[in-house]
Amino acid sequence: MVSALKDSAGAESERPVPRRPSPARGLGDRIFRVQLTASGVIVLAIMAAVGLFLLLRAGQALRTRGIWDFLTTAQWQPDVHRFGIAAVLTGTLLIAAVAVTISVPLALGTALFISDIAPRPLRRTLVSMVDLMAAVPSVVYGLWGLFFLQQHVIGVSRWLSDWFGWIPFLHVDGTQPGEPLASQSVYTASTFVAGIVVALMVAPIQCSVMREVFAQAPAGEREGAYALGATRWGMIRAVVLPYGMGGIIGGTMLGLGRALGETIAVYLIISPVFTIQPHILQTGSNSVSSLIALHYGDASTFGMSALMAAGLALFLLTLAVNFTASSIVARSRSGAQSEA
Amino acid sequence: MTVVDLEKGVPQEAPEDASADTADTAVAAAAALPDVPRRIGGVTRSGVLSVFGAAASGLCVTVLLFGELAPFSGALGFFITAYLSFLGIYAVLTGLEEDGQAVRDRVMTVVLWTAGGLMFTALTMVVGFTAWRGREALPHANFFTQDMQAAGPLDPLTHGGIAHAMLGTLIMIAIALAITVPLGLACAVYLNQIPGRFSRFVRTIVEAMTALPSIVAGLMVYAVWILNLGMQKSGLAAGFAISVMMLPIVIRAADVVLRLVPGTLTEASEALGAPRWRTVWHVVLPTARSGLATAVILGTARGIGETSPVLLTAGFTAALNGDPTSGPMVSLPLAVFNFVKSPEPTMIARGFGAAAVLMALVLVLFVIARVIGGRGPGHQNKRQARRAVRASRRDTTRFAELHTPGLELFETGDRDNSGESNEPRGAGNGAPSPDAPAADNGEQSPADNAPAPADGESAPQGPLAPDDETVTGGAGGNEDLATGDSH
Amino acid sequence: MSSQVINALRRLGILAALIGILGTIAGTPAVADSYTPIAGAGSTWAENAVDEWRRAVNQYGMRISYAGTGSSDGRRQFLSGTVDFAVSDIPFQTNPTDGSAAERPASGSYAYMPIVAGGTVFMYHLTVNGKKVTNLRLSGDVVTKIFTGVVKTWDDPVIKADNPGLQLPHRTIVPVVRSDGSGSTAQFTMWMANQHKALWNAYCAKVGRSGACGQTSYYPTVSGMIAQSGDLGVAGYVAQNYGEGAIGYVNYSYALNAHYPVAKILNHAGYYTEPTPQNVAVSLLKAKINTNKSSADYLTQQLDGVYNDSDRRNYPLSSYSYMILPLKVQGTFTKAKGKTLGAFSYYFMCQGQQQAPKLGYSPLPINLVRAGFDQIRRIPGVQAQNINIKNCNNPTFTANGENKLAQTAPYPAACDKKGAAPCTSGSGGATTGSGSSSGGSSGGSTGSTGTSTSGGTTGGNGSGSAGGGSAQPSVDPDTGQTISPGDATGSASGGTGTGADGTVALAQPVAVATGHGWTGTQTLMLLAAVLVFGLLLLPSLVSRLVGTKADGTGTGTGNSRSDDGSSR
Numbered sequence A: 001m002v003s004a005l006k007d008s009a010g011a012e013s014e015r016p017v018p019r020r021p022s023p024a025r026g027l028g029d030r031i032f033r034v035q036l037t038a039s040g041v042i043v044l045a046i047m048a049a050v051g052l053f054l055l056l057r058a059g060q061a062l063r064t065r066g067i068w069d070f071l072t073t074a075q076w077q078p079d080v081h082r083f084g085i086a087a088v089l090t091g092t093l094l095i096a097a098v099a100v101t102i103s104v105p106l107a108l109g110t111a112l113f114i115s116d117i118a119p120r121p122l123r124r125t126l127v128s129m130v131d132l133m134a135a136v137p138s139v140v141y142g143l144w145g146l147f148f149l150q151q152h153v154i155g156v157s158r159w160l161s162d163w164f165g166w167i168p169f170l171h172v173d174g175t176q177p178g179e180p181l182a183s184q185s186v187y188t189a190s191t192f193v194a195g196i197v198v199a200l201m202v203a204p205i206q207c208s209v210m211r212e213v214f215a216q217a218p219a220g221e222r223e224g225a226y227a228l229g230a231t232r233w234g235m236i237r238a239v240v241l242p243y244g245m246g247g248i249i250g251g252t253m254l255g256l257g258r259a260l261g262e263t264i265a266v267y268l269i270i271s272p273v274f275t276i277q278p279h280i281l282q283t284g285s286n287s288v289s290s291l292i293a294l295h296y297g298d299a300s301t302f303g304m305s306a307l308m309a310a311g312l313a314l315f316l317l318t319l320a321v322n323f324t325a326s327s328i329v330a331r332s333r334s335g336a337q338s339e340a
Numbered sequence B: 001m002t003v004v005d006l007e008k009g010v011p012q013e014a015p016e017d018a019s020a021d022t023a024d025t026a027v028a029a030a031a032a033l034p035d036v037p038r039r040i041g042g043v044t045r046s047g048v049l050s051v052f053g054a055a056a057s058g059l060c061v062t063v064l065l066f067g068e069l070a071p072f073s074g075a076l077g078f079f080i081t082a083y084l085s086f087l088g089i090y091a092v093l094t095g096l097e098e099d100g101q102a103v104r105d106r107v108m109t110v111v112l113w114t115a116g117g118l119m120f121t122a123l124t125m126v127v128g129f130t131a132w133r134g135r136e137a138l139p140h141a142n143f144f145t146q147d148m149q150a151a152g153p154l155d156p157l158t159h160g161g162i163a164h165a166m167l168g169t170l171i172m173i174a175i176a177l178a179i180t181v182p183l184g185l186a187c188a189v190y191l192n193q194i195p196g197r198f199s200r201f202v203r204t205i206v207e208a209m210t211a212l213p214s215i216v217a218g219l220m221v222y223a224v225w226i227l228n229l230g231m232q233k234s235g236l237a238a239g240f241a242i243s244v245m246m247l248p249i250v251i252r253a254a255d256v257v258l259r260l261v262p263g264t265l266t267e268a269s270e271a272l273g274a275p276r277w278r279t280v281w282h283v284v285l286p287t288a289r290s291g292l293a294t295a296v297i298l299g300t301a302r303g304i305g306e307t308s309p310v311l312l313t314a315g316f317t318a319a320l321n322g323d324p325t326s327g328p329m330v331s332l333p334l335a336v337f338n339f340v341k342s343p344e345p346t347m348i349a350r351g352f353g354a355a356a357v358l359m360a361l362v363l364v365l366f367v368i369a370r371v372i373g374g375r376g377p378g379h380q381n382k383r384q385a386r387r388a389v390r391a392s393r394r395d396t397t398r399f400a401e402l403h404t405p406g407l408e409l410f411e412t413g414d415r416d417n418s419g420e421s422n423e424p425r426g427a428g429n430g431a432p433s434p435d436a437p438a439a440d441n442g443e444q445s446p447a448d449n450a451p452a453p454a455d456g457e458s459a460p461q462g463p464l465a466p467d468d469e470t471v472t473g474g475a476g477g478n479e480d481l482a483t484g485d486s487h
Numbered sequence C: 001m002s003s004q005v006i007n008a009l010r011r012l013g014i015l016a017a018l019i020g021i022l023g024t025i026a027g028t029p030a031v032a033d034s035y036t037p038i039a040g041a042g043s044t045w046a047e048n049a050v051d052e053w054r055r056a057v058n059q060y061g062m063r064i065s066y067a068g069t070g071s072s073d074g075r076r077q078f079l080s081g082t083v084d085f086a087v088s089d090i091p092f093q094t095n096p097t098d099g100s101a102a103e104r105p106a107s108g109s110y111a112y113m114p115i116v117a118g119g120t121v122f123m124y125h126l127t128v129n130g131k132k133v134t135n136l137r138l139s140g141d142v143v144t145k146i147f148t149g150v151v152k153t154w155d156d157p158v159i160k161a162d163n164p165g166l167q168l169p170h171r172t173i174v175p176v177v178r179s180d181g182s183g184s185t186a187q188f189t190m191w192m193a194n195q196h197k198a199l200w201n202a203y204c205a206k207v208g209r210s211g212a213c214g215q216t217s218y219y220p221t222v223s224g225m226i227a228q229s230g231d232l233g234v235a236g237y238v239a240q241n242y243g244e245g246a247i248g249y250v251n252y253s254y255a256l257n258a259h260y261p262v263a264k265i266l267n268h269a270g271y272y273t274e275p276t277p278q279n280v281a282v283s284l285l286k287a288k289i290n291t292n293k294s295s296a297d298y299l300t301q302q303l304d305g306v307y308n309d310s311d312r313r314n315y316p317l318s319s320y321s322y323m324i325l326p327l328k329v330q331g332t333f334t335k336a337k338g339k340t341l342g343a344f345s346y347y348f349m350c351q352g353q354q355q356a357p358k359l360g361y362s363p364l365p366i367n368l369v370r371a372g373f374d375q376i377r378r379i380p381g382v383q384a385q386n387i388n389i390k391n392c393n394n395p396t397f398t399a400n401g402e403n404k405l406a407q408t409a410p411y412p413a414a415c416d417k418k419g420a421a422p423c424t425s426g427s428g429g430a431t432t433g434s435g436s437s438s439g440g441s442s443g444g445s446t447g448s449t450g451t452s453t454s455g456g457t458t459g460g461n462g463s464g465s466a467g468g469g470s471a472q473p474s475v476d477p478d479t480g481q482t483i484s485p486g487d488a489t490g491s492a493s494g495g496t497g498t499g500a501d502g503t504v505a506l507a508q509p510v511a512v513a514t515g516h517g518w519t520g521t522q523t524l525m526l527l528a529a530v531l532v533f534g535l536l537l538l539p540s541l542v543s544r545l546v547g548t549k550a551d552g553t554g555t556g557t558g559n560s561r562s563d564d565g566s567s568r
Helices: A002-014 A026-065 A067-072 A086-117 A120-135 A138-152 A154-164 A191-215 A219-227 A232-261 A264-269 A288-295 A301-331 B002-016 B018-030 B045-069 B074-095 B100-136 B163-193 B197-209 B214-228 B235-259 B263-271 B276-287 B289-304 B308-313 B332-339 B345-373 B382-402 B407-420 B435-440 B445-449 B465-479 B481-486 C002-027 C047-060 C071-079 C140-147 C157-162 C183-195 C197-207 C230-239 C252-258 C277-284 C304-308 C335-349 C366-377 C434-439 C462-471 C488-506 C520-554 C557-567
Strands: C038-042 C064-068 C085-088 C110-125 C174-178 C226-228 C246-251 C264-266 C318-326
Touching (some): A026 A067, A026 A301, A026 B197, A067 A086, A086 A120, A086 A301, A120 B345, A138 A154, A138 B100, A138 B332, A191 A232, A191 A264, A191 B100, A264 A288, A288 B214, B045 B100, B074 C520, B163 B235, B214 B235, B214 B308, B276 B289, B332 B345, C047 C064, C047 C110, C064 C230, C071 C183, C110 C252, C110 C277, C140 C174, C140 C183, C140 C264, C226 C246, C230 C252, C246 C252, C277 C318, C318 C335
Parallel strands (some): C174 C226
């Protein structure tokens, strides 16, 4: 290979004809290409195998049950062929919705704070801190939620349900407002608690995507806005936010994708129920990933297939969210250069 | 807290904010007679006073409301009410001397400070809480040197530890890295270097797979490896599961980093006649080295902390198991998960201790990533820049001595060079020194691949690319100015 | 590219070296008589015992890994050959009654061996005035009603009927059940299906399980129940400080560890009992063990006799837990592992049983130990030992084979008889400090505001309320007090304790919002708040408005500028 190179180089030095960047020149390049392509093929094979196997195994359950029934049944008894993901999917979506509702304002505010408000010497540290938080393992958030948040959030849940119980999803069954002996248990292990924990988990991810986009807002436009007499907030509204809109949406969606797939933090906190539970403050919730974590061990062959189907549904959901996110980011002004 | 931060933070900022200054002057120039230039983000005495005043009165109003009037209760309600009244009063106070825009600006500044403060408080709380609860277990030396084999559920913290989990984590992540790093980086290079329909397809699939929830990755390996192939639950299976999860993440991150390698560098290399593989090996990879390292390390941090794939595939044991191919093995997150399920206080303390160790591990990885990847591709620190300058000066002299361009130049140059320093001379030489270029050539490559003209002084500032990027970015931005404003 | 390969090789080499080093580290503590490590999984009901044994045999160089993942998971893993042994509370479900998939182990590939006995208990968390209630008593149908959602509050008349004199608060009952496939659930539901069939079937129908669900490993939940995985999860939830009002079923051992009380259950002799090792030993004398050696279910239990036993010491929910032994080399199991498994089994059949009572389990009786020895012989690769049963050191039986534990088991005290006032001693893991709690106290842990006496409790009985009442007369007691008027010995001390406890408990005001919904009061409050703000802010606002108007008419510049800004 080395000699081949030398030959070709030598040949070139004699006849200075411009090289045509042809796809493969020389043995080295050919091997190189083959090697790279092989790695691409291997990765593709692994990924495709995962996807196909998931589809294949899920197919058995889906065929038996029918997709519509699968989507609309709330129970989970695969062995008597009565199972569906209505309850778990609703739970997953509700947890993610709570998480995103809480995390987006927080992440957006923090991102703007870091990119435009915070004292300059502090910014680098803050950026590092946010990125570090994004790498904190989810089990740590789960611990915090289980041992700290759960007991401290009861008061908030109770207050919310007492005063806003007339809003359907904030209602809590089995409590009268102001009942002094109200059981605290009804406020624990709820969608709300899990949502808060997941919110804290995804907020740093969203924040770091948004911040990166905001930081790219063109300096010329910023200064233009200032030159026209804008205040700092005026500049943010006129320049940074429109420019970073793609990043905001993309970051939100990325966080949503993470929130949908979160397992351990949710599993530690919720108490699984297999009915559609729209009351987010009330105990009992469920999510697809914690369903899998709960039942993978004792599932029969068919039960495993049903779990795969649930996993597939979750995967398709996060896939849709992620692709939407990346297409939004790519289509936005800021997305042209950034990679969210 | 907001008040204090604001007071501390703002004065430092005013002098630094270059754009603010220019804007100030611009406004000043343009404005008519009584108009004062708008202050942007500066701190004024009245501003500070209004913050304090508003805070004090907000607090007082809330005390009044809570004590006498409203049906609120709890600390949280108090804080929310106090904050809202503070905001309202602050707005009015500022409104006494500023126009509507400035009031909005001030209020939003405070709100953003609060958002930032809230976020960092919450995150510090999460991490701090874990470390705090872990303090009971961490001071015991046996916590790091023993496994739980000899410790029952009721034993005090002086028995047993998490050595098995730490070892398990290391082994699993080593397996995962051994799979993902070569495969992931090669695939990323493939996506960048061999464009085509197939590589676009691979990229799409990889992007899709980043959405794969980690539990599904674990379920796959569990179903295929353990149920279908009848293998044991083991560290190897867990390593596979983590790999399946990490691979798309690493590929995607590496792909992004490789895309940032300036085209000028690769073009220069191609123009010199280097074959593609040399360009990749000596130009692209070294240039992107720090970014690639960051990608890998962040992927590692993500993989180390994952519980769900390990939960499904590794089994559970209390014993130290150094053999990933047989027998169950625990990782730190899994150990945490199992410890805290117990109602025993000592077990919970162990769980928090293990979580603290896990966090420390992630922190260390993260710091390494920052140190390596803090600089963008091709950026040099001073020492490296000086070295590059020296190298190209030597090149210049050699050019001057030899006067004959061509292959001999490279070969003799190489021999000389390897004699006098361990500076690797990457491009174009035939001696395959496998790790030296990879290890050291990163910031060197621009100079190497442009051994061009006699002017050695200017050559080393190779990576013009970032500037290029910003220039184009800026231009694009300006064109779109109108659309940006219309939002 | 060659360098790439070299690099990769080097990386692998480093990895291999690393693993090698670690392997040697791991290998060093092994003792001369080498045992191959084995791994098992299954019941969390028996996990505490297995963990204790696993720890004990560590000194002999045996490395046993045990994952308490639930009986169903253990059996499933045994079937798929990913573990060497499983521990399950119930046999393989070849004909499941709840509609789950049948488990079909290959015949002759496995054998059951009872490993430990124990009771499934109802661990609860109930406080009155900040004091744990520790002497709750429940009859079988009440337990069933609680776990089927018929009885919803602690002050329900049927619970009161079981606990005369105990003044229970009007608190919601939160049943805590197992979310994973569990042997504890199976034992509990089997008992319910056997003893309280009507209630259980009604519940099954209500939650949508097809027809009679009988024994099931998966508890059907309804809203209001908490489901947790593992006995640990259930015990952990009940023991949380917000677990107030919760009751869950776990093994006795977990309640002991968590220092929480368990409900005494009414047996057919009319006594409320708890599953002390002695009581369990007595109860299981009535268990029908399958002694047909050729049966696939050899050594499995038939518990009807236990449920219906009329011995005063009987605890109805007593049962054995089994280890499922492999009889063939299959899956991950090898003969070398059989040696370890055999040695481990010999250990826990004899010496290991000594630790059982301490942990809250009951040791095995002699007939089962003997049968167990026969089963151990069938493990491939086992080094059979001829253990003299007399030297077995099992606390259950004497040298001549009598069931010592059952013979010496104390009869329940008179106060445990149905209808008698509850004993003052605590139960389960909460035996200490029982006097004070049963002595009870008065007053509400609740508001200083007069939120109606919803608890409807009467101060009526005894010195307790008097003490409490006099200490804090202004506070409205709306939980009751627990007092034991009938017990002559207990009442005096209980009474004195009451006063003190009462005052302590009363000192905690709870912030309670009085009256709810949007009433006139709320409107007035809002108005007041608005007025306060108006008072504060209006002057400055008005002055500003006036100022700008004057400014605007005067010069116009300031106004135009702000207009400019806002229109942008």
